[in-house]
Amino acid sequence: MTRDDALHPSDAPDSELPMLTVAQAAGLRELAAPYARDGLRHSLGNLAHRCRQAPQAHWPDLVAAHFAALADGGHGDESVEELLRGVHVRLLPRESFTPEMAAVMRYARVVADGLVLAYALDRPASVRILTDRDVERAGLRELGRAAYANLMRVPVECAEVPGGGGARLYSVYGDSHFVAAKALYLPEVARQVGGEPLPAAGALVVVPGRHNLVYHPITDGSVVDALNSLASYALGAYDDGPGALSPRVYWWHDGGLTSLTVIDEATRTFSLRPPPPLLALMKGLDRLDHAGRLAGRAATGAPDLDALTRATAESVRRLDRDPAGLGEAFGSALALAHAHCADDPDGAWIDTWHAWATAVQLGSALFCGAQPQECELGEDLVMRLPETQADPPADARAWLDALYLALVCRQTERVGLLCRVPLERLREDDSVDEYVLAWVDTLHTYLSRRGSMDDVVGKLLDTMRTSVPEHLTHAPKDFVNRVDYQPIALFHRLVAGDRDAFAQTLAEALSEHGGYWGDSAAPRARVALGPLAMASIAYDRGFPIDARQPYLPAYLLNRERIETIPDAGAPS
Structure with missing residues (x-):
């Protein structure tokens, strides 16, 4: 019962x-x-x-x-000038919109599940919802323009409030009955209160009451925590009333609001069901963020090099009793390799090399397996990597990282082993856009020499075609354009043999890398890994490349720091 x-x-x-x-x-x-x-x-x-x-x-x-x-709200005897001067856009809860109201407000429309857009007259002591008669007198278009302009002049305050998992939530509030209606024009509001436009992915937003809205710009993996935080807040604030509007969470994108909340009217239970496009985006952002690839919450503080070294060493030591931790160990070693280049941007120091070599070993072992071997992170920090069976994860971006590392460190055998990883396995990764898998296929074909040059060019063209904004569903457009696409553009110049164009494209790629990361202290901000890998191939082929460029460790690019790494070896 x-x-x-x-x-x-x-x-x-x-x-x-x-x-x-x-x-x-x-x-x-x-x-x-x-x-x-x-x-x-x-x-x-x-x-x-x-x-x-x-x-x-x-x-x-x-x-x-x-x-x-x-x-006291009046009976519709205002002049047209008074109507235009005082009209505002207002949101009404759908359940409050009675049939009698609908009969005299045919102009009103449902703008999202549970929300109706209407016009209201702001009077000194009251607010009156306008009827069709008011609209006919003033004109629908003129009234709409005035209502929008007046709404955007409504004063509000904005405060950043903490959300779960470090998600950024922005509360916009004020005394006016019309504040929540600003959610319909969220990009303009974001510029007004924060000085920044909304990202292309839009934002999550709630309007529990007429006096406030709370939104979260969708930029990184914290969107998952933000969704849960906003859902909890909306339910609590809606129940508090009065002026209650909606307990739902909405996704603002493409100029409108989509409800993510499903309400079972029979049981009054609530559930969150993001539509497939948002689910794909959330999955992609979560994977990118946890790998430290986004200039978001993972980029807030400089890594502690000593702590990261100890964490990497401990993650390798644990592999004897927990082989499933290899992916985590690889991620830690990769972050350590990048982080060393903060103090050693040329990659000249032996500790930097040890970190890069360890990352190479772990990346290769993750996808291809390996015989037992030693991993060094300093003279007094030598770990034994146990024998590892080949069990490649469905992680296309991690495979690219492992391949880039092997190319930079001139590990020809490991490059060959990585190119034997079945493409079918990597294609099981449902957290990436189509262009990532096409790029994996391109490199797989080119480096394994299993197809003709025509095959490589065809796959490269597929990669370029599917990386345009209208094809993106999982990754932020800014990240794709400024970071992920750059090694693809360089590869295009590489296979064409155009040395001058390669040098120019490399300079552009490094500029885009710097522009994307800005002053971030995140490990990946220190090295443009994909461009470095393409530049390493080009350097070995005699392309004239200036090794003294930002985000390219010179002593890795010109091979002066490259030393012996234990053979990969196939597991027994």
């Missing part, structure tokens, strides 16, 4: 006014009945919220004050 099953029917939540019991709602309707004018039935939602918070003996006074305020 559920809790509601045990309630007396009159004590159960009312179906239309769930903040009250059936008995309380019946009493409120009885008090409100004498105030109905011309048969027009008003929504009692906001009034019910006020009554819930007051003793029932005070309800008659609250009801009288509520309808007095409605009566």
Whole structure:
């Protein structure tokens, strides 16, 4: 038996006014009945919220004050100039939009699940929802323009509030009844309150009440935590009322709001169901963020090199008893290799080399398996990598990292082993866009020499075609354009044999890398790994490349720091 099953029917939540019991709602309707004018039935939602918070003996006074305020709102005798001067866009909860209201507000429209856009006149002591008669007098287009302009002038304050997992949430609030309606124009609001445009992926937003909205720009993997935080906040703030609007979480994108909340009206239960495009984006951002690839929350502080070294060493030591930790160990070693280049940008020091060599060993072992071998992270820090069986994960980007490392460190045998990893396995990665898998296929074909040059060019063209913005579903466009696409552009010049164009494209790639990461202290900000790998191939083929360029460790590029790494070896 559920809790509601045990309630007396009159004590159960009312179906239309769930903040009250059936008995309380019946009493409120009885008090409100004498105030109905011309048969027009008003929504009692906001009034019910006020009554819930007051003793029932005070309800008659609250009801009288509520309808007095409605009566003071005017009767439509304002001039056109007064209408245009005071009209604002306003959001109304869908459940409050009664059939009687709909009959006299045909201009109003549903803009998202649970939300209706209407126009309201802001008067000194009250707010009046406009009717079709008002719209006809002022003109729908003129009224809409004035309502938008007046709404955007409504003063608000903005505060960043903490969300779960470090997600950034921005609360926009004010005294006006119209603040929540600004969610319909979220890009402009974001510029006004934060000085920055919304990302191409849009934002998550909630409008629990008319006086505020809270949004999260979708930039990194914290979107998963933000979704849960916003859902919890929206439910709590909506129940607090009055002025309640919606308990839903919405996705603002492509100029509109899409509800992510599904409400079972029979049981009044809530669930979150992002549509497939947003689910794909969330999965891609989460994987990118946890790998430290995005200039987001993972880039907030400089890594502690000693701590990262100890963590990498310990992750290798644990492999004897926990072989499943190899992927984590590779990620840690890769971050360490990049981080060393903060203090050693040329890659001249032996400790830097040890970190890069260890990353090479772990990346190769992750995808191809390996015989037992030693990994060094300093003279006093030598770990034994146990025998590893080949069990490649469905992680296309990690495979690219392992390949780039092997190319930079001139590990021809490991490059060959990585190119034997079945493409079918890497294609199981559903967290990446199509162009990533096409790029893997291109390099796989080219470096294994299993296809003709025509095959390579065809696959390269597929990679370039699928990397354009309209094909992207998983990764931010800025990241793709400025980071992920750069080695592809360089490879194009490489296979064409155009040395001058390669040098120019390399300079552009490094500039884009620097522009993307800015002053971030994230490990990946230190080295442009993909361009470095392509430049290493070109350097070995006699392309005239200036080794003294930012984000390219010179002593890795020109091979002066390259030393022996234990053979990969096939596991027994």
